Amino acid sequence: xxxxxxxxxxxxxxxxxxxxxxxxxxxxxxxxxxxxxxxxxxxxxxxxxxxxxxxxxxxxxxxxxxxxxxxxxxxxxxxxxxxxxxxxxx
Amino acid sequence: xxxxxxxxxxxxxxxxxxxxxxxxxxxxxxxxxxxxxxxxxxxxxxxxxxxxxxxxxxxxxxxxxxxxxxxxxxxxxxxxxxxxxxxxxxxxxxxxxxxxxxxxxxxxxxxxxxxxxxxxxxxxxxxxxxxxxxxxxxxxxxxxxxxxxxxxxxxxxxxxxxxxxxxxxxxxxxxxxxxxxxxxxxxxxxxxxxxxxxxxxxxxxxxxxxxxxxxxxxxxxxxxxxxxxxxxxxxxxxxxxxxxxxxxxxxxxxxxxxxxxxxxxxxxxxxxxxxxxxxxxxxxxxxxxxxxxxxxxxxxxxxxxxxxxxxxxxxxxxxxxxxxxxxxxxxxxxxxxxxxxxxxxxxxxxxxxxxxxxxxxxxxxxxxxxxxxxxxxxxxxxxxxxxxxxxxxxxxxxxxxxxxxxxxxxxxxxxxxxxxxxxxxxxxxxxxxxxxxxxxxxxxxxxxxxxxxxxxxxxxxxxxxxxxxxxxxxxxxxxxxxxxxxxxxxxxxxxxxxxxxxxxxxxxxxxxxxxxxxxxxxxxxxxxxxxxxxxxxxxxxxxxxxxxxxxxxxxxxxxxxxxxxxxxxxxxxxxxxxxxxxxxxxxxxxxxxxxxxx
Numbered sequence: 001x002x003x004x005x006x007x008x009x010x011x012x013x014x015x016x017x018x019x020x021x022x023x024x025x026x027x028x029x030x031x032x033x034x035x036x037x038x039x040x041x042x043x044x045x046x047x048x049x050x051x052x053x054x055x056x057x058x059x060x061x062x063x064x065x066x067x068x069x070x071x072x073x074x075x076x077x078x079x080x081x082x083x084x085x086x087x088x089x090x
Numbered sequence: 091x092x093x094x095x096x097x098x099x100x101x102x103x104x105x106x107x108x109x110x111x112x113x114x115x116x117x118x119x120x121x122x123x124x125x126x127x128x129x130x131x132x133x134x135x136x137x138x139x140x141x142x143x144x145x146x147x148x149x150x151x152x153x154x155x156x157x158x159x160x161x162x163x164x165x166x167x168x169x170x171x172x173x174x175x176x177x178x179x180x181x182x183x184x185x186x187x188x189x190x191x192x193x194x195x196x197x198x199x200x201x202x203x204x205x206x207x208x209x210x211x212x213x214x215x216x217x218x219x220x221x222x223x224x225x226x227x228x229x230x231x232x233x234x235x236x237x238x239x240x241x242x243x244x245x246x247x248x249x250x251x252x253x254x255x256x257x258x259x260x261x262x263x264x265x266x267x268x269x270x271x272x273x274x275x276x277x278x279x280x281x282x283x284x285x286x287x288x289x290x291x292x293x294x295x296x297x298x299x300x301x302x303x304x305x306x307x308x309x310x311x312x313x314x315x316x317x318x319x320x321x322x323x324x325x326x327x328x329x330x331x332x333x334x335x336x337x338x339x340x341x342x343x344x345x346x347x348x349x350x351x352x353x354x355x356x357x358x359x360x361x362x363x364x365x366x367x368x369x370x371x372x373x374x375x376x377x378x379x380x381x382x383x384x385x386x387x388x389x390x391x392x393x394x395x396x397x398x399x400x401x402x403x404x405x406x407x408x409x410x411x412x413x414x415x416x417x418x419x420x421x422x423x424x425x426x427x428x429x430x431x432x433x434x435x436x437x438x439x440x441x442x443x444x445x446x447x448x449x450x451x452x453x454x455x456x457x458x459x460x461x462x463x464x465x466x467x468x469x470x471x472x473x474x475x476x477x478x479x480x481x482x483x484x485x486x487x488x489x490x491x492x493x494x495x496x497x498x499x500x501x502x503x504x505x506x507x508x509x510x511x512x513x514x515x516x517x518x519x520x521x522x523x524x525x526x527x528x529x530x531x532x533x534x535x536x537x538x539x540x541x542x543x544x545x546x547x548x549x550x551x552x553x554x555x556x557x558x559x560x561x562x563x564x565x566x567x568x569x570x571x572x573x574x575x576x577x578x579x580x581x582x583x584x585x586x587x588x589x590x591x592x593x594x595x596x597x598x599x600x601x602x603x604x605x606x607x608x609x610x611x612x613x614x615x616x617x618x619x620x621x622x623x624x625x626x627x628x629x630x631x632x633x634x635x636x637x638x639x640x641x642x643x644x645x646x647x648x649x650x651x652x653x654x655x656x657x658x659x660x661x662x663x664x665x666x667x668x669x670x671x672x673x674x675x676x677x678x679x680x681x682x683x684x685x686x687x688x
Contacts, residue, residue: 016176046185048212054219
């Protein structure tokens with residue numbers, strides 16, 4: 001299992017459109033991907049789950065990935081957060 | 091029978107007037123909170139077929155959403171349709187599917203009951219979110235749940251397409267899926283619990299000329315189908331179960347509004363000039379291309395406030411130079427030979443709050459916004475300025491900077507403009523040579539140093555909304571103190587007067603592009619004429635009314651009125667003074683006194 005932390009740099013938090021992008025990205029992999037905020041852990045392939053996190057701007061999330069393609073999965077997802085889903089950070 | 095019926099009590103609500111006009115009718119309440127779904131037990135042999143029904147309902151819902159997404163994309167563009175992608179993904183949510191199936195099996199309840207409970211659990215988490223914008227996304231989840239459950243119960247979504255007789259449409263929120271396929275002749279008015287003047291419902295109502303009031307907190311829960319409703323899209327009042335007396339008053343108001351409307355539209359082709367010959371530029375506020383037709387049909391000359399945020403917000407990436415250039419150029423071409431005043435990006439504060447979400451700043455209105463933002467993001471600023479200067483090759487363009495509070499900001503912004511012009515010249519682009527540069531006057535500090543600022547720019551445009559809020563230290567959205575928000579507070583009249591004086595002393599012109607002409611009606615407009623403003627910019631629907639007022643008075647008497655008003659110590663005294671003037675000199679303008687007769 002691989003774990004890491006990601007930070008929400010999008011000013012508007014993880015709204016539904018970003019949640020869709022996370023779900024789409026996570027769903028490409030076979031590995032199980034979860035996101036944790038405080039004591040709430042959700043499946044990153046679940047749209048409702050990711051939306052339910054209510055991750056605001058500057059929130060730190062824990063990312064855990066387990067499965068055969070875990071290395072690739074964690075890199076992809078971490079990258080997504082780091083470059084703010086390809087959006088300009090303002 | 092009728093006599094035995096309990097008389098329903100009259101209730102008056104107030105919201106944001108989103109489209110003018112007065113309407114009467116019976117309520118047609120749509121998207122009532124989800125259908126009540128209790129725990130409905132099913133027999134053991136029905137469990138598997140029930141699971142299959144659940145899968146089918148999800149599939150059917152997905153198909154509906156795909157269709158809707160296509161229609162929306164055709165009508166409003168890809169960006170608007172994107173939100174439906176997330177709705178479709180919710181249906182594909184494996185966790186949700188598994189939990190629902192497990193509950194149908196484990197508890198022996200219907201698919202509708204199980205699905206309702208699973209989603210309810212998610213929604214409870216949403217209610218606890220601190221961030222308002224994220225919290226309000228629960229509306230999307232409710233929307234999806236409603237669709238699935240209606241499909242499970244074999245009911246059609248009660249969109250407006252089903253409306254078969256004239257009614258006042260009442261909803262918690264009017265989404266594109268609700269309004270799709272509606273027939274104009276059946277919709278008397280719109281009332282919604284949430285939404286602002288830029289919400290889908292508001293924009294649609296205005297474009298169809300349907301009276302609308304939005305942001306009427308809690309209204310859809312109070313209004314029952316067939317309840318009688320009066321909607322006043324001018325004042326923002328909504329009356330539920332009006333008494334005959336109220337009804338009579340509003341009938342009169344409606345009659346007057348209609349007469350006025352007809353009369354006003356005949357003024358379309360006349361100039362905005364006072365009886366003694368002072369001409370005032372009357373232009374319009376717009377934020378997208380669709381509003382231009384409206385502006386022209388209402389007789390505006392030019393655009394006094396071209397908001398550019400629309401282009402930046404609600405999309406994933408920043409617009410590039412070419413994209414912005416084409417957008418500005420098309421607007422400039424359509425308005426030429428009249429001028430277009432382009433306001434550079436005024437992102438932050440209320441814009442972030444209303445369009446994107448809660449800003450993370452504790453006090454966004456006093457934060458990183460307007461020129462403060464663009465000066466610290468020079469890349470964004472330069473790109474926008476290049477696009478504007480290039481568009482200026484196609485017609486008269488003026489540039490305006492928002493939220494100026496210190497002189498240095500103006501100097502810095504002007505320096506960047508000069509650099510941009512140099513670059514464009516070197517790169518051999520076509521660009522506008524005589525682009526006037528002006529600033530918005532919306533902070534009290536800008537008024538205080540207006541004489542210094544006036545020496546650096548070609549014009550001032552007073553942003554009355556922000557000037558009022560910063561001067562009176564009142565957040566209009568705060569219900570406890572909203573009563574303090576008053577454009578006729580003596581301080582505001584004095585600041586406007588000082589601003590115009592400073593401009594004229596320095597031989598530059600001064601305009602106003604706030605909502606003062608809307609919310610303070612004839613009172614505000616008269617004082618603005620008297621203060622000597624050279625230009626007024628307003629939403630399209632108000633232009634005929636302002637023109638009528640300008641054409642009904644002399645500059646001389648408006649100036650005297652302003653002089654008298656400047657001696658007053660309260661807004662009440664100011665109103666009384668204007669009332670006196672109207673009754674004595676221009677009784678025909680009493681029509682325009684806000685809330686008259688209602």
